[in-house]
Amino acid sequence: MEDDFDHTLDSNYGSSHDKVIVHLDADCFYAQVEMLKNPELRTLPLGVQQKNLLVTCNYVARQCGVKKCMLVSDAKRLCPSLILVKGEDLYDYRQMSTKMTLLLQKFSPLVEKLGLDENFVDVTQLVAETLKSDFAGGRNVEGHVYGDTTSMCDCGCYERLCVGSQIASEMRKQLKEELGVTCCAGVAYNKLLAKLVCSTHKPNQQTTLFPAGVSALMLNLNNVRSLPGIGHRTSEILQSLGISSIEQLQNINLEPLEQALGRTMAERLKKLSVGADDMVVKPSGKPQSIGLEDGFRKITLESEVKDKCEVLLQRLMILLVEDGRIPGAIRVTVRKYDNSSRYSHRESRQCNIPSSLFLPKVGTLPSNAHDKLLTSIMKLFHKIIDISKPFHLTLLGVAFTKFHERNTGKGSITSFLVKDISVQSVMNFQNISLHGVEAMECSSSKNAGKQSGSTLNYADKSGSESEPEPSPKKTRADFCRGSRKRSLTESDKDSPNKHRSSELRLSTGEPINEVDFSKLSDGIQEELMESCMSLPSLTDKLGISDNSSPNTSMSSEDNFQCPSNVDPTVFRELPQELQLELMESWQTKDRETLKVANSSKCLPGKPKQNSILKYVISKK
DNA sequence: AGTTATTGAG
DNA sequence: CTCAATA
Numbered sequence: 001m002e003d004d005f006d007h008t009l010d011s012n013y014g015s016s017h018d019k020v021i022v023h024l025d026a027d028c029f030y031a032q033v034e035m036l037k038n039p040e041l042r043t044l045p046l047g048v049q050q051k052n053l054l055v056t057c058n059y060v061a062r063q064c065g066v067k068k069c070m071l072v073s074d075a076k077r078l079c080p081s082l083i084l085v086k087g088e089d090l091y092d093y094r095q096m097s098t099k100m101t102l103l104l105q106k107f108s109p110l111v112e113k114l115g116l117d118e119n120f121v122d123v124t125q126l127v128a129e130t131l132k133s134d135f136a137g138g139r140n141v142e143g144h145v146y147g148d149t150t151s152m153c154d155c156g157c158y159e160r161l162c163v164g165s166q167i168a169s170e171m172r173k174q175l176k177e178e179l180g181v182t183c184c185a186g187v188a189y190n191k192l193l194a195k196l197v198c199s200t201h202k203p204n205q206q207t208t209l210f211p212a213g214v215s216a217l218m219l220n221l222n223n224v225r226s227l228p229g230i231g232h233r234t235s236e237i238l239q240s241l242g243i244s245s246i247e248q249l250q251n252i253n254l255e256p257l258e259q260a261l262g263r264t265m266a267e268r269l270k271k272l273s274v275g276a277d278d279m280v281v282k283p284s285g286k287p288q289s290i291g292l293e294d295g296f297r298k299i300t301l302e303s304e305v306k307d308k309c310e311v312l313l314q315r316l317m318i319l320l321v322e323d324g325r326i327p328g329a330i331r332v333t334v335r336k337y338d339n340s341s342r343y344s345h346r347e348s349r350q351c352n353i354p355s356s357l358f359l360p361k362v363g364t365l366p367s368n369a370h371d372k373l374l375t376s377i378m379k380l381f382h383k384i385i386d387i388s389k390p391f392h393l394t395l396l397g398v399a400f401t402k403f404h405e406r407n408t409g410k411g412s413i414t415s416f417l418v419k420d421i422s423v424q425s426v427m428n429f430q431n432i433s434l435h436g437v438e439a440m441e442c443s444s445s446k447n448a449g450k451q452s453g454s455t456l457n458y459a460d461k462s463g464s465e466s467e468p469e470p471s472p473k474k475t476r477a478d479f480c481r482g483s484r485k486r487s488l489t490e491s492d493k494d495s496p497n498k499h500r501s502s503e504l505r506l507s508t509g510e511p512i513n514e515v516d517f518s519k520l521s522d523g524i525q526e527e528l529m530e531s532c533m534s535l536p537s538l539t540d541k542l543g544i545s546d547n548s549s550p551n552t553s554m555s556s557e558d559n560f561q562c563p564s565n566v567d568p569t570v571f572r573e574l575p576q577e578l579q580l581e582l583m584e585s586w587q588t589k590d591r592e593t594l595k596v597a598n599s600s601k602c603l604p605g606k607p608k609q610n611s612i613l614k615y616v617i618s619k620k
Numbered sequence: 621a622g623t624t625a626t627t628g629a630g
Numbered sequence: 631c632t633c634a635a636t637a
Contacts (some may be wrong), residue, residue, distance in 0.1 A: 008622080114630070115629070117630085228629075229628075229629090230628085231629075232627090233627060247623090249636090262637085265636095287632085288633075288634070289634090290632090291631095291632070291633085293631095293632080293633085295633065331623095331624095345625095346624095346625080346626090348624065348625085349623085350623070350624085397631090397632095399632090399633095
């Protein structure tokens with residue numbers, strides 16, 4: 001660990017060979033999970049269905065010519081015996097995805113999730129340790145090697161990538177043995193190449209790429225569209241420049257490219273085209289926003305809008321409780337009817353919200369939080385849509401952002417109760433249904449239908465902050481022998497049986513208990529009381545920006561905010577009730593009653609790693 | 621500096 | 631459709 005891997009000092013950043021990246025991609029992920037749930041399906045042709053779309057299918061089905069992203073009707077024609085299971089509730093898939101990421105984190109803390117079924121792992125460190133401690137010379141590649149192996153690079157990458165391939169093999173072995181999941185893996189010295197080479201041998205195989213094979217791998221790509229980072233828009237622009245093949249992209253001059261795409265994009269694409277990529281494996285934490293949206297044919301009435309938003313909000317509250325953090329702002333998104341541009345012309349507005357809405361009010365449950373939020377949502381809506389004129393919407397979305405962590409210790413009684421109480425308040429509201437539809441693995445093949453029922457989907461909380469294992473000095477022996485202690489029993493126990501979609505699930509898997517405050521012991525009552533009092537002060541300090549400038553276009557003005565003309569230091573010390581009152585009176589434009597004082601920025605620039613400590617310190 | 625729009629990936 | 635990263 002005294003080795004430094006400071007790539008930023010390299011001049012050839014992006015094309016140096018000093019990292020080892022493994023990309024893992026689970027084979028037909030949804031279908032695999034379904035087969036684990038019901039092993040009888042293993043030998044039968046199986047398809048996973050969302051709406052009228054076959055989002056994926058197992059390899060038995062593929063032998064009949066069934067492909068993913070087919071219409072269900074077409075697939076049935078091709079393979080009449082095809083078994084179909086609904087894949088709209090993503091719960092079990094998320095659960096498995098989390099387990100996979102957790103398992104991979106034993107090899108390196110640098111695990112980046114891509115969707116539910118892919119992971120990047122930066123194993124540079126583990127490779128270095130292995131090379132250091134393992135004197136045994138013979139370096140063999142596990143699995144396939146892509147392309148040419150004759151010419152060699154002398155920077156040492158050959159040995160590193162060999163060890164990388166062995167690590168990848170061990171990862172796949174453990175994923176199979178402990179979770180029952182088969183994966184493909186790609187091993188290379190950067191993310192781009194690891195991902196590209198991963199898919200060269202499917203399924204359940206792995207491939208390693210050495211520098212000698214890079215050129216061939218790139219040139220074998222069919223067109224620029226298959227480069228990660230080039231989507232439909234960029235590929236259209238490139239097309240208009242007469243570029244469709246990778247080779248053309250490699251050879252075009254930088255200037256015209258810059259002209260069309262801007263300097264940063266142009267330079268990035270040029271590098272990508274020759275297999276250079278300096279993207280770092282960034283451990284995925286919790287999402288920065290949690291939202292839901294619903295597409296539909298038309299909505300023209302305000303009352304319909306309100307109804308839709310209310311439903312979205314209800315479901316959103318569940319996700320919020322599962323997430324455990326407190327949002328600092330809410331955003332509303334709208335898509336107006338527009339038959340010219342098939343593409344999403346969307347508009348959104350957001351405003352801050354007081355975190356007090358999400359705290360337990362002891363004794364009196366926060367029944368009005370919902371209404372307050374709904375009011376905010378409608379206000380935001382009115383900023384986008386002038387309802388005095390007719391309007392026609394095709395989509396509504398609501399999302400929470402600007403999260404901050406709950407501030408009590410993670411295992412603390414309070415955090416448990418807070419969670420619990422929130423859950424109850426949500427449940428009280430109405431009964432809820434958890435349902436998700438996701439067009440995965442499919443390049444959005446038009447929801448021709450109406451009512452594209454809203455999707456429930458959010459990143460898993462496998463994140464870095466839960467820090468399941470600090471992984472103290474892994475040696476090769478460690479990962480090779482693997483820790484097989486875990487999981488099998490665990491996953492058997494909470495086996496993802498028939499979870500009804502209306503069932504409410506906490507992320508921790510803990511049961512929801514009734515909590516009667518008065519029955520709690522005095523000590524606990526006191527602790528709860530105390531933390532309730534301290535919560536708003538801390539969270540307000542962390543989460544609410546002053547945003548006092550009235551000139552910044554559409555923002556602030558109404559809705560809840562930390563009163564900008566109150567010294568936050570003073571504000572923080574006030575009792576919760578008073579804080580609330582201040583905020584409310586401020587919100588209702590009753591601003592004269594507030595003392596003017598200096599207002600300083602409450603939020604640091606980057607809410608990146610949301611450690612409370614960091615926030616506090618950077619607040620100076 | 622903070623919001624909003626666009627793009628890309630799954 | 632959800633979420634991140636940019637612009």
